[in-house]
Structure formats: structure tokens, C-alpha cells
Amino acid sequence: MEDAKMVHKVNEIARFFAAYPHDEAVAGIADHLQKFWEPRYRRQLIEYARAGGAGLHPLALEAITSVTVPAEYR
């Protein structure tokens, strides 16, 4: 997936959860990514965030720190 498209998608998720209190929002974003994003895109997202995460919503950036990818997908 193109990075710009990925960033847009993640930010859309963050914009929904932004209406919730901070901790709940971060947990909600992370839970959504973990439950619905296939590991290769979670990996891409984590790598993108580690590289600075340009354009990512602050809540998304925070949430991504708790998103994981199983060993076989790393």
C-alpha cells in the first residue's frame, strides 16, 4: 500500500477515536489495527512510524507503539 494511502486510512481511524478520552482513544486505535489490519500492513505501519511517521495523527502515532506483528510476519 502506498504510504500516503496508509497514512490517510490510519488517520481516519484516529479521527473517529479522537472523540473519546485520550487513553481510550489510543487503546481503541491500537485494538482496531490489531483486529482488522493484516500483519503485512501492520508491519508497514510500524516501520513507517519508526521512520518518523510523517503525517500520522498524534493519537495514531501513540497507538502504533502498542501494535504488534507475529514473529513470522516480521
Next chain:
Amino acid sequence: MSLISELDYGTPARQSATGVTLEIDGKPVTVPEGTSVMRAAMECGVQVPRLCATDSLEPFGSCRLCVVEIEGRKGTPASCTTPAEAGMKVTTQSPKLARLRRGVMELYISDHPLDCLTCPANGDCELQDMAGAVGLREVRYGYEGANHLHEAKDESNPYFTFDPAKCIVCSRCVRACDDVQGTFALTVKGRGFASKISPGDMLFLDSECVSCGACVQACPTATLTEKSVIAAGQPEHSVITTCAYCGVGCSFKAEMQGNEVVRMVPFKDGKANHGHACVKGRFAWGYTTHKDRVLTPMIREKITDPWREVSWDEAINYAAGEFKRIQAKYGRDSIGGITSSRCTNEETFLVQKLVRAAFGNNNVDTCARVCHSPTGYGLKATFGTSAGTQDFDSVDEADVIMVIGANPTDAHPVFASRMKRRLRAGAELIVVDPRRIDLVKTPHVEAKYHLGLQPGTNVAVINAMSHVVVTEGLVDEAFVAERCDRPTFERWLEFIADQRHSPEATEAVTGVPAAALRGAARLYATAGNAAIYYGLGVTEHSQGSTMVMGMANLAMATGNIGRRGVGVNPLRGQNNVQGSCDMGSFPHEFSGYRHVSDDAVRSTFEEAWGVILGGEPGLRIPNMLDAAVDGTFKGIYIQGEDIVQSDPNMRHVVAGLAAMECVVIQDLFLNETSSYAHVFLPGSSFLEKDGTFTNAERRISRVRRAIPPMAGLADWEVTIALARALGCEMAYEHPAEIMDEIARLTPTFSGVTYEKLDRLGSIQWPCNDNAPEGTPVMHVGGFVRGKGQFMITEFVATDERATDRFPLLLTTGRILSQYNVGAQTRRTANVLWRSEDLLEIHPWDAENRGINDGDLVELASRAGSTTLHASVSERMQPGVVYTTFHFPGTAVNVVTTEFADWATDCPEYKVTAVQVAKTSRPSAWQAAYEETRGETTRRKRAGSR
């Protein structure tokens, strides 16, 4: 097998707690108060002769054939219009009654052609039957007098003829059009001898008739007759099955001569449709035997090669070999599959099983991705289950009906007729839609409020309605206290009460006048039973899931959940889109909406299937295409979907498919996606297989094989062959065994068997120990998730905005005569009503651009452009244009973008910023398409040789 004829009780059933006991020809019978004498007679096995009465219509009392004698009363009242009363003693046969009836029949027959032997209704004519029943032996008046025998036939409708020479003016057709269909297209013109049935002084085809067939079904003679019956003669056996068009899931009798369908007749005992139909299900079944059907498997190494016809074994082995090769080279997750919402539950279950158990991953998805995936997400979050709350019959008890982003008269016509009947009986209507859909004002129905919002502002509108409810003290406090989660409610209360959600504050964004919105909210909250029915105008937005939650919030806050007449009801698009979702077609869920990461759930499937299953979500369809472009996804098995035509941003879809090394298509026709396929496996139509469909009201209905599979195998058998070739044994002899496995593995289906389906006719899930015969209304007494959860639904404007370059907003949808990508309906006479996609545009927008009705126009967005003809219409609001996606030559999805629902990736088909301009030539894409399709056809022919 024999021809199934449902018993006709003459007049409709009545509901009453009070019974009345009377005697019919000396036989005692007890019936609900309000029941007619005619029906009471039928209840005790006595059929009173009749012509103008039938139990789908209110009694009319015009034919005078059903006269009876009632002890203590003068005269001979019509039994159809006389209510049964306690203690009545009714006589249905006497010399006097026989004389009267013969007299009536003599008058009818004196003006009726005596061509019974060559009449298409011979063997299925109530006039003929009644002549026999009353013992008609002569017509004293002769046949030479004034008559109607030379009236001209109207054969303009492609599916039925109107022969006024055979008409007895019983008005059954007029009443069926009025009362059952609700179109009011027919009338009785003239008086007395000059009375004549008329579709409004014009041909049927040119009239307002919607060809639902209700008049044909109601006609007791050969006046209105299916052309297929005229051509073939009377059927000799019937097969009860379920329609393969929209999510209403109408039950039909396929009336057959051997292996030929003579006609499809809506089944009176069908619980979704109660004997009604629409033009598609009733008449547009000719595609099943269309010459374009591909009946031999085909393969080719490259998509530029000609197709090569091969045996089933060779095609299956080639596909399996390619999938194995790709996985060996690119990894286990490099392939996936798409299940079909047009196929049966059993077939869909097998495809997802094949992906999970044979491919070894969760890369399975379904077309609900592009339609109602937000429904699943939103209703699961709030109520706890991913489905609508009511049965269709529930609408009869609604006091106010709110239709949001749906056009039922076009897309779900049989339910629309039911809804209109309730509206004519007094329920109020709110329509929330950018377009002035037909339901806003149609004969004897008018919306009290039409909230003509700007596309993309649904959430702002629903929040504003909830704001009114909360700030004006209209919350159902008792319901919320008992049924809903208090902390989430209180948080939502604070959120929604904020002034930024008020109708006055949102009016500038939504375009909905605050006063109208307040009025609609008050009506919804205070009218009694309020029911929401919604469609893809809710889901196909960047905030689709948020909007579903917003509707659920409103319904919970006003206590409109958990009983008849209320609810939140998605009108599902395709025949089995509910079922395909139920069956585990999403990449993150097993059947019954259970996440693949749930170890306990996964272990039950692992034990049953004898394989280790993945606990990570797989790829959604758009992800599959992204991954294909990225080079990590190389093979796909697509059963019964045409993603090139139906999915957004066609260029991206095509790029993804073209990047794959093995695309396997299973379909009836060489669809648009097959242009990028390497293996083509012939599909089987709904007439050719056994199985079940699940409709929008969670109703599981049997699909029964009426003819053998034309290509030799039913779709479920093809999937089994492919699985076996991949080393995954699937040992099923019949779809009933697949359903048994579904029931074993899916708690909400645990009580479902074919035996029970045959016994009950249909079953609404959940069907289990708690509800052995199914669940018509959900969340009665408590939500599936326990307490109802209020969600925070902040309005977030879509990033797809009208700009100077693209100043208009495009929404897309369906029309009555065509269906989805049109693969079925384009291959029927329905093209007489519409043979191309049209762009509906408001007169102001048209005038500003110098566009006249019928002009060829270019429709352009940042994604691409196409051309089509303009239809200037005041149904549109200024700034909004509309078209359909039925015709591949238009390829409207060249124009739509990849913006999608934040939660589910459901595309934002309802908001695309576009410009429209007059043009004189097709787009470059269309020109290339014509050339490519020509190539495809030639390659197919070359392959066939």
C-alpha cells in the same frame, strides 16, 4: 413432483382475539372476528363459487357469484363482503343460489370468447372452473349481441399480454396494483358495458406499470397472461425456491415443464414476500439460459492468450497447481479468495473454508466489503450482533418509518410495497436522502419530512436528531435505564447535548433546514413505534460505520428497539449478502461473527477441519489489490463477483488483477473481471442447485434445484473439487451436510437443519436451543451484547470535497429494472426499460453547462472520466448528480475514488467530487474498453474453435 396450488381462502385472514362461531351448511366453524363468511366457509372446507374475490385482496363484492343465504336475513348477500357473526346459519348451495349463479355466469360467458381449447389459460382459468362449478350448460342470451370480443391486445410489455376480449372486469388486477403493489397504474375506464381495464389510455409499456406481475397473478382469466405461458403452455410441476436478486429474498414457485422453466410465481406462503414479486424476480430469469452462459471450463497461461476449453479436471488441476506454485514461490499469504453474495450459504461457507483450511490463511472477503460491512461493524458495537433487528412483517406495526439512504421502490420493491401499504394505512414517513426518491411522493403516500441533506453529512444529521431528542426531553428514560449501559449513555448524553450538534448549528453543513430536522426528530421520538430502514446511502461513506452507530444511538435513546414496529433495519443489497457475512466471509471472522484470534473459537474449527488455522486477520479486497500491486499477492479465487465493474477506482482494481499470476473466476458469464483471469470455471444459477439464502431479515430460506447444472457441476461441487486438488478433503454429498457442519460450528445456526427448513418454510437466525424456531425480532428483553452501548459519533467531514475543478457531488445507486453489475438483468428484456446508465442532473446544473436532456456528457473526477447521457431531473438537488453502475460500457467506477469507511474500507460511492461537461465522443477509457472487449470476445471465439 406436482404443480403446487396454494389454497385461496377468498378474502384475507383477520387478526382478532375474539372468535365467532357460526354454521356453514350445518358445519360449525369458529373464526376470528371480522372474518368474511366466504373465508369462514373455506376454513371448514366449503368453497363458495367466486370470481372477483381472492385472499390477497380486500373483498370487492362485484361478481355476485359468491351469494349465500343466511337464516333470518333477506336476500342473498355476497359472502365475501359479509362478516361472519356468532350464531349465523349460512347456506351456500340451494336451488335458488344455483339459479342466481348460473344467471351471472351466463352474462359473463355471453361476452367471452369460446376458445377454451386454444386459450393459454386452459387448465388454469377460474372462469372456466366457475362455469363448471355452477353447472353452466347454456347461454340463453346467445353470443351475437354487443360484445368486446374484437378488442385489440396490448402486447407491448415484454413479459405479459393484455387481452381485453377475455376480461370480465372483476377489478382484481386494478386492486392488486393498488393494494398489493401500491403503484395505482391501472383503472377501470368507462361505466357499465363500456367498462374497460386501462393502464391510463396508453400501452402497458408506456404506463406507470412497474411489471411486478401482481395483476397477472390476480387475473382469473387469460386477460393478463405471461408470454412464457402463451409460448409453452401450462406447467406440470413446481419447485419452491428463493429469488436470486435483492436482499428481500422472495419465495417463488418455479413452475416447470420437465427441465424448462415456464414461469416464476411468487409463493403465497413465502414469509418474506407473502405472494408478491417485482419485475426482476417474477420475470427477469431468462439470463439463466442465455446464450452467453459459458458452460465449459477454460484456461490460459497469460491474459493476452486466447481461452482454451478444457475438461473440469484439467481446469481444476491447473488452478490448484498454480495456487501451489505461487504459494511455494511467494509464500502462504500470497493467495486468497472472494466469496459471492449471489451464491448460497453452503457455497460461501465452503469458499471461506477452502481459503482458511486449504490456502492456510485468512485472505477471504466478500462483496459486503463494498456495501454493508459498516452495518456489521456498527450494529455489533452498539447492539452486539451484525444484523438487522426486525422481520419485514414488523413494519405493519410501525407508526413512523424513517428511510435513510435507501430507495426501496427501486432496490427492494417487494418490501417497498409492504411499507407503502402501512403508510397508506396511516404511518408517518420521514425520508433522509439527497435525492427526492419516489417514496417522497407517490400515489397516496407522502413523506411528512424529506430531509434532503448534502451527500456526506449523514452523521451530522443523525447527531442533530439525537440532539433534539436529548435537549427536548424526549429520551425514553425507562428504556435506557433498564436496557442500556449507563456510563456510555451518560458520556453520549454530554457529547450529543453540545450546541455544535444542534440543527441550527449543523444546517449550514447539512443543508437541512433546522425546523424540518427538529420536526422529524420530534416525530420519530414521539409517534409511538418508530422504525429505521436504511441502505447504502448510510454505509457507503467515509463515516459509514459511524452513521450506523448514530442510528443505533437514536433508536436506543428513544426506546425503539426490541419489539415489533421499531428497530434498525438494513435493506441488504444482494440476495445472500447477509448470509455471506454470516458464513465467515470476512478476513477477521469465522461464521457467526467470531474473531479469528479467539483461541477457543478457532480450536473448534481446527478440530472439525483437522488443520491448524491462522489467528491473524487476512486481507480485505482493497488490501488484496494493494498487495498485488506491491507484488506480494499473486493469486485469487473469485466466486460469483465482478470486482472490475463493481469496486471503486477501476484503474486500481485492474492494475491489481493484472499483477496477479493466477486469477480464477467462477461465474455464469465472461464478466469484466474475467478479462484478467487465467482460469474460468462455469458457474451455476440459482435454479441449478440446492442450498439456502439468508435475506435482510436474517431469514434462511431454501434454494431448491429446479434443473440440473448446465455445466455439469453446481458451484459447491466445484469448490469441493478445487479443495481436493489442493489436498483438502471435503466430504459432502449434498448441501444439507454442509448446513449440518455450519450448525455444528456456529452457535446462532445450531438449530438449523434442512428438515426444519422444509417443515417451517424458513427460519430467522438465531436458531438454537433458546429459539428453536428462530428469532423474528432481536434484542427483545435485552441486547445480544447485554446492555446497549452508546457510541460517540463525532461528525468528521469527508476529505472528498467539491472544488472549483470538481464542483458537483456524484452519488451512485440502482434502478428498478437493473440489478447490481447488470450481468443478469442486462441479459433479459428488462433492457427495454433501461439499456444504459444515465446521469441525473438538476435543471440548474444542466443549464449552467448548456446541457439538455439526452445530451452525451463527460463525467470526470480526480480518479478518471467516462461519458454517458444526461437525464435532467428535479429529483436531484442542485450540486448533486446521480448515476448507476449497471452497464460495463459506462464503467462509472472509473470515476469513483478509493476513499472509504474508516472502520471497514467500504468505499465512499456516495460522495465523489466531479465535473460534468457536454461532449461529443466517448472517453479514452471507453474507447479502449470497446477495443479490449472486442479482443476478449475474439479470444473467446478463438478458444472455442
